Amino acid sequence: xxxxxxxxxxxxxxxxxxxxxxxxxxxxxFRVQSLLGQVVPLRHxxxxxxxxxxxxxxxxxxxxxxxxxxxxxxxxxxAFGGAVAFEAIDLTVQAGEIHAVIGPNGAGKSSLINAISGxxxxxxxxxxxxxxRFSRVPAHRxxxxxxARTFQNLALFKGLSVFENVLSGLAGAQRAGLAxxxxxxxxxxxxxxxxxxxxxxxxxxLDLAGVAxxxxxxxxxGVQKRVELARALVARxxxxxxxxxMAGMTATEKAEMSRFIREARESLGSAIVLIEHDIGVVMxxxxxxTVLDHGRRIAHGTPAQVQANPAVIAAYLxxxxxxxxxxx
Amino acid sequence: MTTAIALSAKPRNLSGPVGVAVLLATAFGLVPLVxxxxxxxxxxxxxxxxxxxxxxxxxxxxxxxxLSLGSAAFMAVGAYAAFNLSLRVxxxxxxxxxxxxxxxxxxxxxxxxxxxxxLRGFYLAVSTLAAQFxxxxxxxxxxxxxxxxxxxxxxxxxxxxxxxxxEDARGRYLFSxxxxxxxxxxxxxxxRSPTGRNLVAIRDQEIAARIxxxxxxxxxxxxxxxxxxVVGIAGVLWAxxxxxxxxxAGFNLDRSFQILFIxxxxxxxxxxxxxxxxxxxxxxxxxxSRLGAVLPGDxxxxxxLEMVQRIVLGALIVAVLIREPAGLAALxxxxxxxxxxxx
Ligand SMILES: Nc1ncnc2c1ncn2[C@@H]1O[C@H](COP(=O)(O)OP(=O)(O)O)[C@@H](O)[C@H]1O
Ligand SMILES: [Mg+2]
Numbered sequence: 023x024x025x026x027x028x029x030x031x032x033x034x035x036x037x038x039x040x041x042x043x044x045x046x047x048x049x050x051x052f053r054v055q056s057l058l059g060q061v062v063p064l065r066h067x068x069x070x071x072x073x074x075x076x077x078x079x080x081x082x083x084x085x086x087x088x089x090x091x092x093x094x095x096x097x098x099x100x101a102f103g104g105a106v107a108f109e110a111i112d113l114t115v116q117a118g119e120i121h122a123v124i125g126p127n128g129a130g131k132s133s134l135i136n137a138i139s140g141x142x143x144x145x146x147x148x149x150x151x152x153x154x155r156f157s158r159v160p161a162h163r164x165x166x167x168x169x170a171r172t173f174q175n176l177a178l179f180k181g182l183s184v185f186e187n188v189l190s191g192l193a194g195a196q197r198a199g200l201a202x203x204x205x206x207x208x209x210x211x212x213x214x215x216x217x218x219x220x221x222x223x224x225x226x227x228l229d230l231a232g233v234a235x236x237x238x239x240x241x242x243x244g245v246q247k248r249v250e251l252a253r254a255l256v257a258r259x260x261x262x263x264x265x266x267x268m269a270g271m272t273a274t275e276k277a278e279m280s281r282f283i284r285e286a287r288e289s290l291g292s293a294i295v296l297i298e299h300d301i302g303v304v305m306x307x308x309x310x311x312t313v314l315d316h317g318r319r320i321a322h323g324t325p326a327q328v329q330a331n332p333a334v335i336a337a338y339l340x341x342x343x344x345x346x347x348x349x350x
Numbered sequence: 351m352t353t354a355i356a357l358s359a360k361p362r363n364l365s366g367p368v369g370v371a372v373l374l375a376t377a378f379g380l381v382p383l384v385x386x387x388x389x390x391x392x393x394x395x396x397x398x399x400x401x402x403x404x405x406x407x408x409x410x411x412x413x414x415x416x417l418s419l420g421s422a423a424f425m426a427v428g429a430y431a432a433f434n435l436s437l438r439v440x441x442x443x444x445x446x447x448x449x450x451x452x453x454x455x456x457x458x459x460x461x462x463x464x465x466x467x468x469l470r471g472f473y474l475a476v477s478t479l480a481a482q483f484x485x486x487x488x489x490x491x492x493x494x495x496x497x498x499x500x501x502x503x504x505x506x507x508x509x510x511x512x513x514x515x516x517e518d519a520r521g522r523y524l525f526s527x528x529x530x531x532x533x534x535x536x537x538x539x540x541x542r543s544p545t546g547r548n549l550v551a552i553r554d555q556e557i558a559a560r561i562x563x564x565x566x567x568x569x570x571x572x573x574x575x576x577x578x579x580v581v582g583i584a585g586v587l588w589a590x591x592x593x594x595x596x597x598x599a600g601f602n603l604d605r606s607f608q609i610l611f612i613x614x615x616x617x618x619x620x621x622x623x624x625x626x627x628x629x630x631x632x633x634x635x636x637x638x639s640r641l642g643a644v645l646p647g648d649x650x651x652x653x654x655l656e657m658v659q660r661i662v663l664g665a666l667i668v669a670v671l672i673r674e675p676a677g678l679a680a681l682x683x684x685x686x687x688x689x690x691x692x693x
Contacts, residue, residue: 190547
């Protein structure tokens with residue numbers, strides 16, 4: 023069983039690699055062009071970029087930076103009434119980078135991801151996703167912008183099976199309309215088949231094949247977390263936001279989850295924002311780390327730099343003094 | 351022994367293709383041969399109309415999670431639209447006027463569904479009452495809608511399709527059965543389509559649905575339109591195949607609640623639920639009056655019967671909501687599993 027999947031899988035890895043190569047080749051051409059000082063017209067840019075981020079109401083911005091930078095948060099501030107959730111946050115994530123956001127409970131990590139995904143409306147600052155800059159990200163356009171996310175407290179569709187949950191991750195890419203679906207027109211059938219194959223592929227990669235037909239609510243918490251990751255990955259996002267994907271997991275499960283996240287980065291080249299409490303996991307998995315404390319960025323850099331940062335050590339020592347902060 | 355194995359190989363055999371085929375063969379082939387006019391007129395035809403209304407409401411409430419108390423209004427819109435189409439467009443084939451009635455009801459549902467873009471749960475249910483009261487008002491006040499008949503009473507047109515008459519009791523049953531079978535197949539395809547998945551996604555986790563790219567507003571309005579289409583056609587069956595003469599009061603708030611109870615008792619978010627719930631609602635008064643007859647004393651008079659029926663129904667709904675929120679459909683599933691599993 024696994025053998026079959028493996029054969030299948032290697033092919034799609036090859037395809038993914040090829041895609042990545044092709045896109046880095048075009049990136050190279052693009053770089054050369056910008057070195058020569060050519061202004062690349064928007065039409066050409068959209069050939070280089072993957073579809074649909076240049077749209078009306080979006081401020082144009084640094085073209086070169088837009089290529090490699092999947093996410094740029096600039097001076098973002100969010101308050102609930104009088105309470106500041108986070109203030110003047112800067113955060114840049116390159117394509118293919120795993121960027122951990124750490125900090126004590128209540129530091130504002132989830133709020134930051136919620137603001138990036140358009141669920142919260144920040145007071146000031148901006149969020150740039152690919153080439154599109156927003157003062158408030160439109161949540162309903164997130165999928166079209168190539169962003170997928172998971173939630174700290176699971177947001178699965180309880181009434182659907184694991185397989186259907188993963189399929190629903192492709193809702194934003196659905197093209198065939200209702201009539202075509204109901205009448206079973208060739209276009210709709212082809213699309214449905216392609217979607218099922220994609221979902222089955224992700225399910226196999228994340229070791230969920232054994233529970234694919236189970237109602238998602240009947241599964242253990244850790245497995246549900248994995249289903250949520252699968253739902254996000256099936257869309258092949260350029261930017262992936264993961265809010266504590268390993269919360270409540272055993273060490274083995276965490277290692278497994280780390281592997282899935284790393285593989286997703288390799289195969290999709292996604293930029294990944296990862297909120298995680300386990301410092302060991304963060305050190306092993308991430309390329310860069312941003313540390314929040316009381317809504318402020320107190321440090322950022324490589325895992326080693328951050329680990330050695332006195333402000334971070336102080337914040338975490340402070341954490342050790344507050345036992346209730348340890349609770350999820 | 352072999353049967354046990356065969357059964358356990360197909361866990362949900364009643365919803366499987368074989369089960370459906372047997373059901374259809376019975377309903378289309380056997381029942382018309384052996385049934386009495388009483389069975390057709392008093393039990394099966396109203397059962398089918400109510401089941402269809404439940405099916406329609408279930409798309410909205412069970413699948414998309416949008417609560418509506420306006421079902422009777424959409425039934426009325428369907429019935430009066432079909433009446434007017436038949437009356438005012440001479441020679442219009444009956445299936446076309448029924449389809450047209452469904453579309454008019456869908457349009458009404460779309461408008462009534464607009465508040466769903468802002469409201470949910472209890473508040474949405476209250477806002478659908480507006481549709482309920484507006485339709486009742488319009489049918490009573492605008493004489494044109496009932497061809498100026500006193501108090502808005504309308505009579506069903508003749509049930510003739512392509513020269514075939516469906517006027518007698520058996521014919522009206524078969525006519526209803528055909529319509530219900532076709533729409534059930536359509537609903538079945540819908541709930542298994544990506545759109546059907548989107549309905550459930552919105553019900554279960556609206557925010558996550560929006561994030562994965564479900565067009566939430568559009569899908570909610572679609573749910574109202576599709577649901578009202580089905581409920582509207584159920585209204586046509588109720589008026590044309592069952593009652594034959596209806597007045598606006600036949601589509602009052604009580605009817606809306608009846609449809610809602612059918613869906614709750616039968617099972618939210620299952621297609622079978624509507625049929626189980628409707629079966630229950632239709633059979634309950636008959637069973638109670640039989641019970642009254644065998645009890646010592648002089649049986650139930652109609653007032654007592656009505657009261658007992660309401661009490662039983664109310665108690666049952668409370669029991670279902672507490673013990674088995676997934677309704678009779680889930681109960682049946684569980685019973686089926688228990689029957690197959692032992693030894
Ligand atoms: N929806 C909300 N309404 C009001 N306050 C909120 C809301 N979400 C988060 N907060 C507050 O913002 C602060 C940061 O919370 P959060 O982002 O959840 O922290 P973290 O994910 O780092 O633990 C907390 O003080 C929290 O109470
Ligand atoms: Mg959090």
